[in-house]
Amino acid sequence: MQPVEHLHLEHVLQTVSVLESVVLRSFGPEGGQVLFTRDTGQAMLSRSGRCILSALQLEHPVARMVVQCVLKHSNVTGDGSKTFIIVLASLLRMIHTMACKEPKLSHTYKSRRIAEAATARQLADELLAFAFERLEHLIAVGVVPYACNLSWENLSAKTQLPANSPCVQRLLASFYHSRLSRIHCDFFSDLTCNLLSHWKFKHRQVSASLHFLNNNFPALHTTVSGFPVSYSRLVVGQVIHRDFATPCHFSENQPVRAVCFSGYLQPKILNSGEVLALGRGQQGEEGSVVEFKARAERLLDCVIANLQRLGVSVLLFALKQSPVVHSLAQQAGMCVVECVSEDELSLFAQLSGTQPVPDCQLIEPHHVATLTFCRPIQLGPHRYVHVDFHDCGQNVEAKPCSLVVCGPAEAQADQSARALQDAIRMLLLTWEPTEPTPTALERTWLSNANTPLHADSQRGSLSTLEPGCVIPAGGTFEVLLNQVLLQHGTSRGLPAISKLLADALLSVARQLYSHSPRCFLQIQARLLSSIQTYSHTFSPLRKQEKDDCIPGDGEQRMYCRGEDDIVFISNLGLESVCCKYQLLLAVLQCVSSLLQVDAVLHTHTDLQTLPRRLANISWEEPENEAED
Incomplete structure (x- = not known):
């Protein structure tokens, strides 16, 4: 070629x-x-x-x-x-x-x-x-x-509006009509309006809600295949797309306290510039390894004790933890959720008003989030962690909820979710x-x-x-x-x-x-x-x-x-x-x-000879195209 x-x-x-x-x-x-x-x-x-x-x-x-x-x-x-x-x-x-x-x-x-x-x-x-x-x-x-002008009043899908009212439902129905099946347009229009009504911030403009939904949409929705589209719904709180790594047993009426970590639950053992020597059969070096392990376990016990003192019973981690952490947490009556995505940790921090802990030895009361509940939720073939936040209105001034999008096949559920996100982008650009x-x-x-x-x-x-x-x-x-x-x-x-x-x-x-x-x-x-x-x-x-x-x-x-x-x-x-x-x-x-x-x-040819070949290229038209 x-x-x-x-x-x-x-x-x-x-x-x-x-x-x-x-x-x-x-x-x-x-x-x-x-x-x-x-x-x-x-x-x-x-x-x-x-x-x-x-x-x-x-x-x-x-x-x-x-x-x-x-x-x-x-x-x-x-x-x-x-x-x-x-x-x-x-x-x-x-x-x-x-x-x-x-x-x-x-x-x-x-x-x-x-x-x-x-x-x-x-x-x-x-x-x-x-x-x-x-x-x-x-x-x-x-x-x-x-x-x-678009009317943002009466976002509830149950509200009866005039047929010619320039409301959000009319705009969304037209939008979905060009993307989804005709029989599902009204359903997704009403579902989107319900989502907007839940995330309608108090004392803030509509654009704030749209920005929040657009930025956090990957963490706010869950796609479930194998179910009819009509099974799509809103669930209270946040769905974390991971399962419990350790068993969880919480009382329904008892508030739960949680802490999220951005790294490992492993205290710092070695000082700056200190090197741990390893060797074969040398008693001194073998003793240093044993001493290192003992010191690590003592510090880890102190971290778990500090978490118990703060009343923490749920540990959220961005990274996978060692079996030692699982064992100590289970003995202390704490459940572990690991490998939580960055988007979900960020949403958790915004809704709870806390921040992930960078150093496990510096856990303070302001790092602890109070949850109304923390329990498993079964969505299709997968089990996830479902949490809701205590007094969340003081942090985000809204009623937090997550979106569950269902479809007969995985591709259909993904398309519906993308259509919902695109609808939010369209509304955001329309309003701003x-x-x-x-x-x-x-x-x-x-x-x-x-x-x-x-x-x-x-x-x-x-x-x-x-707007x-x-x-x-x-x-x-x-x-x-x-x-x-x-x-x-x-x-x-x-x-x-x-x-x-x-x-x-x-x-x-x-x-x-x-x-x-x-x-x-x-x-x-x-x-x-x-x-x-x-x-x-x-x-x-x-x-x-x-x-x-x-x-x-x-x-x-x-x-x-x-x-x-x-x-x-x-x-x-x-x-x-x-x-x-x-x-x-x-x-x-x-x-x-x-x-x-x-x-x-066409750079897929031999890259070593391409510069030499380009230098010899004639930019004249081929002879067979000299005339029509």
Whole structure:
């Protein structure tokens, strides 16, 4: 195989189109699930774009690069994997079409390739510069007036809310509808709301709860396979994913005291610089070993006695302990839990208000945590340690609980757990809009790009949006931004750049309603009618008032912010405005990065001869490609 593969625009487009054909099978309200089978016979059924793309066995480096960009974006926003690929493929098609239409000075194959690549890179850089400079302002002007604020009240799933209320349940149901089975969307929406209500901190903002759940999610959930999804539930306290190393016998009504250790329960025996000599058959050296062991046991007895004095009966360790520690702890009536993960020890410390002990000879009363109970819990085939904290409200101002996610198979349980974590990330970004900034490399590209942007253009700022800005799903965001982009391009003299991005957005809406083009035309006509009626002015985003939502017969009615015009959108749910904006920026950065690549170096060849081979490479096109 040749060490260098020349990469052209059509090669990138073909690769992304293949990925698009994969995700389109599960995209939109009528999308199905994709079945993957491994060589081992294990099968995976999923609608999640992240799971589908991660399961692909990709050999082409461009495909792997695109999937890595998608996964990084999904790690931040928790959503948008399939939309990312669709917008990326649409942009590359239009860039390729425009690049091929550019007049060429030469008719040779090589010169045409070079000219097309230069035009494509210029378009990509102009798009990225346009997005960083003006996209925020256009969203604030053309989309935000039609949005509403998310309501965090009445998180309980048992609360009856109006069908058109912009609440968290509606947003979560729309989110899960694109990732999980349709029959489980409402169930997981209610389960997530119950989780948020338990971890709702007193006297703190909603973002504090979302940050806590996002940072501690690995320690807060347990996946159990072999049970129906409906068996998923919340359990009080914390589940530590280890079993007792020694037997435990605690009274149900008696508080339990516990201490967690970050190392071994082994006192320091040797002083600094002291060396223990070992030998064969030498009485002096043999005596030193015996003396060492005796001194270690005496100090360990002192540590156990100190723990008994403090009333400690549970020892949590990050590392595996010696049999001597197990024996002494069992004799003292203490139970041992070892090999506890760092995430679980950190969560235990936050909930109990204590810290792991670094030196077992320096145990103080403030290191001791008081537990309401400590007992085994059976979850599926595994037995874990279940603890609850006494007076935990003084430490975290919440009602601690852990999440148990069940599924018929291990893969399904893992997918549901990842969907729950992604939902928390999506809610966090929705509640705390951030303004992305270009990296150093992107700033260099933007400064070198030949863009006709005006230096005095006014930029909006999504960071000034009220928290929880959401908009009806089903293509509303894409249609609204499509229109404002076309109007802006005409008025500012940027028709090509604005039309590129506008058409790419509209392709997402078309794919959503590919099963029913008539429905797409009806929704688009209503939105366009509202925009044309009130195109002269847009009132700013205001808080939802009591009269803004008129209950209908199962219809979800959202108010446009023009002159109190009402747009009726049925069964579309809600989606985050900030997540949509982040997705567009991520796609445009990916396009710019892809079109900067000239060739692929296959470094799996002999690395010793690769530098010499690269020095002799001819960058001319092969003779058989000299003409079309």
